[in-house]
Amino acid sequence: MIPTAWFLIVSGILFSIGMTGVLLRRNVLVIFMCVELMMNAVNLTFVAFARSFNKGINFAGDGFVVFVVTVAAAEAAVGLAIIVSLARQQESIDADSIDLLKE
Amino acid sequence: MFGFPLEQIIFIVLSALAIITAMGLVILKDPVHSALSLVLTFFNVAGMYILMGAEFMAAIQVLVYSGAILVLFLFVIMLLQVRPGPSLNPLRFFQSKFAPVVGVALLAEILLVILTSNFFINGGKLTADNNTQAANMQKNVAYVVSGKIPLVDAKGGSLVTNTGNWYEPPAASGHTALFGKELYSRFILPFEISSIILLVAAIGAIVISRSALTRDPGEFRDKRGISLAGAPAPGSPQALEVEKERKLIMKK
Numbered sequence: 068m069i070p071t072a073w074f075l076i077v078s079g080i081l082f083s084i085g086m087t088g089v090l091l092r093r094n095v096l097v098i099f100m101c102v103e104l105m106m107n108a109v110n111l112t113f114v115a116f117a118r119s120f121n122k123g124i125n126f127a128g129d130g131f132v133v134f135v136v137t138v139a140a141a142e143a144a145v146g147l148a149i150i151v152s153l154a155r156q157q158e159s160i161d162a163d164s165i166d167l168l169k170e
Numbered sequence: 171m172f173g174f175p176l177e178q179i180i181f182i183v184l185s186a187l188a189i190i191t192a193m194g195l196v197i198l199k200d201p202v203h204s205a206l207s208l209v210l211t212f213f214n215v216a217g218m219y220i221l222m223g224a225e226f227m228a229a230i231q232v233l234v235y236s237g238a239i240l241v242l243f244l245f246v247i248m249l250l251q252v253r254p255g256p257s258l259n260p261l262r263f264f265q266s267k268f269a270p271v272v273g274v275a276l277l278a279e280i281l282l283v284i285l286t287s288n289f290f291i292n293g294g295k296l297t298a299d300n301n302t303q304a305a306n307m308q309k310n311v312a313y314v315v316s317g318k319i320p321l322v323d324a325k326g327g328s329l330v331t332n333t334g335n336w337y338e339p340p341a342a343s344g345h346t347a348l349f350g351k352e353l354y355s356r357f358i359l360p361f362e363i364s365s366i367i368l369l370v371a372a373i374g375a376i377v378i379s380r381s382a383l384t385r386d387p388g389e390f391r392d393k394r395g396i397s398l399a400g401a402p403a404p405g406s407p408q409a410l411e412v413e414k415e416r417k418l419i420m421k422k
Contacts, residue, residue: 069181069221072284077185077218079280081192081211087273088196091265096201096247100208103239104192107215110227118222126352130360132227133353136234137364141371143239147246148375154250 074115081108095150095160099143106139181221188214201252205243212236226346251406 081104088101110132117128154160174182191214194207212235219228353361 068175069177072287073178073181073185074218074222075284076281077188079284080189080277081215083273083277083280084189084192084196086276087269090269090272091196094201094252096243096250096252097195097204100195100204100243103235104195104208104211107212107231107235110231111215111218114219114222114224114227118224126349126356129224129227129349130353130357133230133357134360134364136230137368140234140239141367143242144371144375145378147242148378151246151249151379160250160252 071115071119074111078108078111078115081105081111093162095153095162095165098162099146099150103139103143106135110135177221181218184214184217184221188218201247202244205240205247208243209236209240212240224345226349229346 085101085105085108088104089098092098092101113128113132113135117126117132150160153165157164188211191207191210195204195211198204198207212231216228216231216236219225219231
């Protein structure tokens with residue numbers, strides 16, 4: 068028996084690490100990876116709560132996880148395409164150098 | 171072992187590895203190392219799903235996240251020739267000092283919420299006393315599924331009081347079979363919508379990267395097999411490769 072709270076704590080730690088990475092790193096690719104990590108932490112919470120509440124009759128939490136994974140895959144495809152086209156235009160994927168709308 | 175059940179020891183090992191590799195994702199300088207570290211995190215989270223009895227979630231975690239998304243990331247890193255740059259050093263002062271503070275503050279908030287919740291105080295038990303809303307919700311779900319208002323379950327125990335923190339898989343069928351039935355009946359509309367989302371994302375990704383391809387006046391346009399990002403960065407292995415080929419052509 069593993070208490071649900073343990074999963075929640077691990078998921079909270081992973082989410083905070085992901086958020087720190089988003090704030091700290093300047094490489095757009097690594098920022099994107101940190102976003103994926105945050106989504107994964109949220110998925111862990113969903114599954115933990117689904118296991119905790121349902122007793123095998125309610126699969127809403129599992130359904131959420133499947134659709135979050137689907138949207139994450141779609142988002143990764145589009146986001147990486149944007150990063151590729153961005154890198155073609157200005158030869159850098161540093162988040163600080165992306166300031167086209169500034170001037 | 172150490173007074174813990176085996177399950178809990180496995181969980182502690184998995185979570186420690188997941189947290190360490192997640193920190194590696196943030197700390198390591200080379201984006202390739204970050205990506206590989208993230209693969210390890212995903213595998214450890216998949217192990218946690220298996221501990222929870224959610225094998226299907228573990229399968230899609232490994233197949234979609236570490237199999238598809240991370241390979242996509244590694245391909246983009248390869249195409250863009252991202253070199254291990256100084257990642258943390260020349261940060262602006264505000265960013266480098268402020269980000270860890272915000273991260274620790276968020277972690278403290280999350281832990282505060284969890285440690286003061288019924289899950290922690292009551293050992294994960296969900297009773298009518300300590301969480302009426304959740305108990306009512308569970309009653310309603312049981313009502314929707316069975317069609318009649320359940321007050322006691324088959325063993326005579328009250329359904330309002332949950333034994334707490336664990337899901338016991340039915341003996342006859344696994345989690346995947348039950349969830350498959352649910353996915354194709356109750357979640358059929360979101361399932362179809364998600365297929366449209368995937369189609370739109372695939373088309374969008376092709377359109378976005380193609381328009382960039384036609385606009386790129388790269389110096390080595392005929393050497394697309396080596397680099398898609400125009401001239402390779404000086405000093406990179408790709409640049410040495412291109413130099414070697416150019417010398418061969420000059421000899422001829």
